[in-house]
Amino acid sequence: MYEIRLHGRGGQGAVMAAGMLAAGLVAEGKFAVAIPSFGFERRGAPVVAFLRTDPHEIRRMTNITHPDCVICIDPTVSRSVNIFSGMKTGGSLVLTTAKPLSDLAIPGIVDTVGLIDAVRFAIExxxxxxxxxxxxxxxxRATGIVSLDSLKQTLLESEFRDAGLDQNLAALDRGYNETQVHRLGSKAAA
Structure with missing residues (x-):
């Protein structure tokens, strides 16, 4: 079973992203469960969402405490939340940041890092x-767990059909094409 934890802030769409990712995985014939977590439920408060995927039926509906991958959709949330808490050794991090890898404090348990200045692209x-x-x-792009085509198909079949579809399809493409993937295998083994 592959487990993902998404970190963001209220109003940024972390819960919606988990649902779209689950739909993309299901479109590929995998089983997937998106589990939202609601706390303060206000715009700007830290938010977390969870997702599990597996080739077999998933019965576990609990929060994820030991993720294989962490997706952080807000560059400031790591100042108030330990996004690496419980992360499995050899895990993946997908992070929105304008900083280069050399300026980031990435723990040695992380094997793959996908970096993108998503805030700048979102504004554009x-x-x-x-x-x-x-x-x-x-x-x-960073993990290969789901294809870009499956995510696009999910958008085409979603609520974005009327409003914002073209923008969201462009955002998917831009996210895929602009992500810098770093393999840190030697660091994780150290």
Whole structure:
């Protein structure tokens, strides 16, 4: 079973991103369960969402405490939440940041890092810092767990059919194409 934890802030679409990712995985014939977590339920408060995927039926509906991958859709949330808490050794991190890898404090347990300045691209595409669709493209690029085509198909069949579809499709492409993937295998083994 592959487990993903998404970190963001209220209003950025972390819960919606988990649902779209689950739909993309199901479109590929995998089983997937998106589990939202609601706390303060206010715009700007830290938010977390969870997702499990497996080739077999999933019965576990609990929060994820030991993720294989962490997706952080807000560049400031790690200042108030330990996004690496419980992360499995050899895990993947998909992070929105304008900083280069050398300026980031990445723990040795992380094997793969996908970096994208998603806030800048979101402002260009949406005129707002809503990064969730960009980060789905970044996740597809960094991990290969889901294809870009499956995510696009999910959008085509979603609520975006009328409003914002073209922007979200562009965001998926941009997220996929602009993500820098770093393999840190030697660091994780140290």
């Amino acid at each position: 595409i949406f005129r707002r810092p809503i990064t969730n669709t960009l980060m789905l493209g970044a996740f597809a």
